[in-house]
Structure formats: structure tokens, C-alpha cells
Amino acid sequence: MLLFWDIRKSLLSCFNYNFNCLLTAFLYLVVHVSVFCPPCCDLLVMLSGIYALFFFLTVLVTIAAMLCKSQIFILLKLFVFINTIVRECEPSITKNISMASLLIFFSPCCVIVTELEKHIPDLHVLITTPFHPAYVTAERIKRAKNLQLLLTAGIGSDHIDLKAAAAAGLTVAEVTGSNVVSVAEDELMRILILVRNFLPGYHQVINGEWNVAAIAYRAYDLEGKTVGTVGAGRIGKLLLQRLKPFNCNLLYHDRLKMDPELEKQTGAKFEEDLDSLLSKCDVVVINTPLTEKTRGMFDKERIAKMKKGVLIVNNARGAIMDTQAVVDACSSGQIGGYSGDVWNPQPAPKDHPWRYMPNQAMTPHISGTTIDGQVLLALKSLPPFFPLRYLHSISSLAECNSNR
Numbered sequence: 001m002l003l004f005w006d007i008r009k010s011l012l013s014c015f016n017y018n019f020n021c022l023l024t025a026f027l028y029l030v031v032h033v034s035v036f037c038p039p040c041c042d043l044l045v046m047l048s049g050i051y052a053l054f055f056f057l058t059v060l061v062t063i064a065a066m067l068c069k070s071q072i073f074i075l076l077k078l079f080v081f082i083n084t085i086v087r088e089c090e091p092s093i094t095k096n097i098s099m100a101s102l103l104i105f106f107s108p109c110c111v112i113v114t115e116l117e118k119h120i121p122d123l124h125v126l127i128t129t130p131f132h133p134a135y136v137t138a139e140r141i142k143r144a145k146n147l148q149l150l151l152t153a154g155i156g157s158d159h160i161d162l163k164a165a166a167a168a169g170l171t172v173a174e175v176t177g178s179n180v181v182s183v184a185e186d187e188l189m190r191i192l193i194l195v196r197n198f199l200p201g202y203h204q205v206i207n208g209e210w211n212v213a214a215i216a217y218r219a220y221d222l223e224g225k226t227v228g229t230v231g232a233g234r235i236g237k238l239l240l241q242r243l244k245p246f247n248c249n250l251l252y253h254d255r256l257k258m259d260p261e262l263e264k265q266t267g268a269k270f271e272e273d274l275d276s277l278l279s280k281c282d283v284v285v286i287n288t289p290l291t292e293k294t295r296g297m298f299d300k301e302r303i304a305k306m307k308k309g310v311l312i313v314n315n316a317r318g319a320i321m322d323t324q325a326v327v328d329a330c331s332s333g334q335i336g337g338y339s340g341d342v343w344n345p346q347p348a349p350k351d352h353p354w355r356y357m358p359n360q361a362m363t364p365h366i367s368g369t370t371i372d373g374q375v376l377l378a379l380k381s382l383p384p385f386f387p388l389r390y391l392h393s394i395s396s397l398a399e400c401n402s403n404r
């Protein structure tokens with residue numbers, strides 16, 4: 001699979017550089033030889049035919065390789081999770097799983113969901129992603145008589161009915177710590193987008209407008225603002241570290257206090273009481289998992305306790321928010337801006353109200369799916385399967401971009 005990537009790279013560079021050079025040289029040759037040696041024309045026509053055939057084949061293989069690009073990360077994930085099985089599961093589970101019985105459902109669009117329904121009674125292992133989750137309901141678990149392992153390709157297994165999985169004796173595993181940098185960076189970006197009122201300016205450009213005042217009246221500097229993270233685990237801590245140079249007042253709320261050294265390094269202050277943190281923050285970022293306790297944690301009453309015009313970033317899970325309460329608060333101005341990549345449910349239906357509420361900067365579930373995030377996800381688990389040099393060869397941003 002990685003070899004294929006390299007083939008694609010060399011084909012593209014051949015196409016971009018070598019081919020252009022060769023073509024230019026060839027055209028020079030045709031013109032010069034035809035002028036000075038007319039009988040050679042037939043030979044040149046034949047050579048042109050061979051060259052055109054070569055070119056046509058190159059284009060075909062390049063297109064095929066480009067189409068395969070989207071499959072590469074799916075395959076990377078596959079290897080990550082096979083490794084997870086080997087490392088994290090009891091031998092009693094893994095020894096019964098043959099590769100033939102490992103059916104994978106990464107993207108449950110309607111066709112694949114139908115496939116999932118069809119195959120679920122035969123599955124031993126089911127791999128799903130939080131990005132486009134196949135909701136593993138109690139009903140599906142009940143039908144999956146052979147299921148032994150549920151793997152999540154990412155962080156957060158709330159799309160799985162964990163109680164039903166536990167009752168059925170299933171192991172649920174996920175790749176913790178995998179794409180946390182990608183999510184933390186994305187959160188920083190969203191904070192700036194909201195604080196600087198970036199999106200209306202962008203829309204003005206698209207719409208051929210120019211109205212500085214319409215943007216500036218609600219654009220601020222981040223410096224000096226109070227920013228709080230609800231949940232300071234892996235992602236929350238990375239965010240606090242990244243916010244430190246912006247000279248904000250940093251607060252965090254979590255079930256657990258951070259290591260004093262990290263508290264000192266980031267300057268973040270612990271707030272034991274959530275509502276106390278919320279009443280102080282200009283910007284609130286949500287970084288808790290979706291659990292029984294956090295589901296609907298931000299309802300109408302809690303949002304009302306926040307500062308008027310508060311900016312909220314939520315890349316954790318959509319269901320931590322009360323959907324309608326967010327819409328109402330964005331409309332009334334209680335929430336000054338809401339941004340995130342997680343929805344309830346996913347994929348968000350076309351009529352999801354968050355698509356149409358004012359002052360939102362929402363995206364599909366993309367914060368953890370950068371190229372670097374996916375390569376890192378693989379790097380954390382792949383070494384037993386592949387020499388690292390193959391992966392390093394695709395991790396440079398310039399290289400990835402030049403291959404688009």
C-alpha cells in the first residue's frame with residue numbers, strides 16, 4: 001500500500017517535470033529533423049505514436065493512483081487496529097479471530113449500513129470511526145452473536161452502547177492520544193476565528209463586499225481574555241500549552257487536578273466548580289468525553305450562567321450540548337459565537353439547526369483527520385508492521401500538498 005503511494009508520487013513528478021521536459025525536447029527534435037531530413041518524418045511519426053501511448057498509459061495509472069489516495073488512510077487505520085487487537089486484547093479473544101472473519105465498516109453511508117446489517121451476525125470484530133460513526137446500538141450488539149471486539153478508529157467510543165457491550169462481555173478499544181495535537185491546534189484556530197470575527201470578513205470577500213465596520217465592531221484580541229477548558233485531559237492540556245503565549249487568563253475544570261509542574265508551565269488555574277469557571281470565561285472550550293454525566297451538560301440553565309456573548313468551541317461531542325439551547329442562545333446573543341466539528345447526530349442531517357443558526361463556525365467532523373494526525377495515528381501503532389521510513393516519506397506538508 002505504501003509502495004503504491006510512492007509509485008503515485010513518482011508518476012506525478014514524472015508527469016509534472018520530466019514529461020514536460022521530454023515533450024519539449026521531442027518537439028524540438030521533430031521540427032529540426034523534419035526541416036533538415038524529410039525522409040526521417042515517418043520514423044518520427046511512429047515515435048510520436050509510441051510516445052503518445054506511453055503518455056496515455058501514464059495518465060491512466062496516475063488517475064488510478066490518485067483515486068487510491070483516499071484509501072491509503074483507511075488502510076493505515078486498518079493496520080493500526082489490527083495492531084491494537086494484538087497488543088490490547090486478551091489472547092483468548094485474538095486467537096479465534098482469523099483475518100477472514102474480520103469485517104470492517106469504516107464509513108457507514110447508507111450502502112455500507114445495509115452491509116453492516118447484513119453481516120452483523122457473522123462479525124467477530126467491528127471497527128468503526130467517530131468521524132462517521134456506525135452507531136453500535138444495543139439492538140445491533142444483540143444480533144452480533146459472534147462479536148468479540150469493538151474497535152474505535154480514533155478517540156471517543158460514545159457511538160457504542162457501552163452498557164450493552166459490557167453486558168455482552170465485549171472488549172471496546174480505542175487509540176487514545178492519537179490525533180490529539182490535530183484537535184488542540186484546530187481548537188486554537190476556532191478560538192481565533194471566533195474572537196477575531198473572521199468568518200463574516202471571509203464571506204464579504206466571496207460576496208464582493210467591503211465593509212470593515214461590519215466586522216470590526218465585534219472583533220477582539222485574544223490577549224487579556226479569560227479562556228477556560230472544561231476537561232483538561234490530553235487535548236485540554238495541549239490546548240492550554242498552545243494558549244500560553246497569547247497572554248490570556250487560563251482556567252480549567254476537570255475531575256482531576258493537573259500535575260503542578262504543568263499548571264506552573266501553562267499558568268492555568270484550577271476551578272473545582274464548573275459554574276464558577278463558566279461565569280468568568282470569555283471563551284469556553286469543551287474537552288470532556290461524552291458520558292452519562294456530560295450528556296446535555298450545557299443546557300439552557302447552564303448556558304444562562306455564562307457571560308453574555310461567550311464564545312464556545314466544542315470539538316468534544318455534539319451531545320454534550322443541548323442542541324436547541326445552543327440555537328436559542330446564539331439567536332439571542334447569549335452565545336456570541338459557536339464553533340466545533342461535532343454534531344448530534346452524525347452525519348448532521350441537512351436540516352440540522354446548527355447549520356442555520358447565527359454566528360456559527362461549524363465544520364464536519366474534521367479536526368482530528370489532518371494528514372499529520374492520521375500519519376501519527378499510524379506511527380503510534382504501525383512499527384511492528386512497517387519500517388518507519390515509509391511513513392516518514394509521506395509526512396511532510398509540502399510533499400503532501402504537491403501531490404494533490
Ligand SMILES: NC(=O)c1ccc[n+]([C@@H]2O[C@H](COP(=O)([O-])OP(=O)(O)OC[C@H]3O[C@@H](n4cnc5c(N)ncnc54)[C@H](O)[C@@H]3O)[C@@H](O)[C@H]2O)c1
Nearest residue numbers: 155156231232233234235254255287288289293315316368
Ligand atoms: N473532534 C475530534 O476529531 C476528536 C478527536 C479526538 C477526541 N475527541 C473528543 O475529545 C474528548 C477528549 O479527548 P482527550 O484525548 O483529551 O481525552 P482524555 O481522556 O485525555 O481527557 C478527558 C478529560 O475529561 C475529564 N472529564 C471526564 N468527565 C468529566 C466531567 N464530567 N467533568 C469534568 N471533566 C471530566 C477527564 O478527567 C479527562 O481529564 C474525547 O473523549 C472525544 O470525545 C474529538
